[in-house]
Amino acid sequence: MVDLDDASRRRxxxxxxxxLMLALLAALLLFLSGPGTRMGFWHFRTAFKMMGWAAYAGGAAALVSIAGLALARGRGRALAAAGLVIGALMLYLPWSWRNEAMKYPGIHDITTDVANPPAFVAIAPLRKDAPNPPEYAGDSIARQQLEAYPDIKPLMLAMPVDSAFTLALETVRDMGWELVDQNRRDGRIEGTATTPFMGFKDxxxxxxxxxxxxxxxDVRSKSRIGRGDVGANARRIRAYLDKLRQSDPAPVRAE
Known part of the structure; x- marks a missing residue:
């Protein structure tokens, strides 16, 4: 004899x-948005739209899964619970990223010397088609940087310039940036950093x-695209100077 109650629990x-399916679709949209941009499958603006769609789909999945918890029995409740958790997470992540972005000024060019920022030379031709030109915009962004990132300052090293250049070059390599040019005579090193998720070039x-x-x-970091950078360029400069400072046998405080 078939146990109808047991069969309904299994169904x-x-x-x-x-x-659950809607939650998984939201997760797919969110986690493919960045890698797809990085691999050139779609424009970064499409990726941002995908993140928005993922948030909407995640919210809808959470609501549907709540209904599923009330209606389902047995294994169905477990699936509804999974859909609720995944859906809520897909709603939360884009929302939290957007809120985090709003904490930072809408600038994308950060330097330790706002009065005389290091200039791009070898990299300048690589940016010819980039929306953000290589030139420094001056006071319009300098004031915003000084207010938002007062700690971004030059690093003083108690060693000859040639030794400091060698150490600075080694540190660039340690950071994993693509080395574009090095000019010991001018004391200039240029490189490109690629962000891990979206593949943006800075x-x-x-x-x-x-x-x-x-x-x-002195260090300058500038994004090729985008109005703001969510603090990425400032974090990159801090990380570089911290690593450089740790490598210096006799560090001197920053100016």
């Missing part, structure tokens, strides 16, 4: 299944100069 309620120039018998290291 998955379609609402619970729909909630260019970096390091300038090593003499300062009253010791060496001064």
């Amino acid at each position: 998955v309620h379609p609402v619970a299944l729909a909630g 260019d970096v120039v390091v300038r090593v100069s003499s300062a009253s018998g010791i060496s001064r290291v």
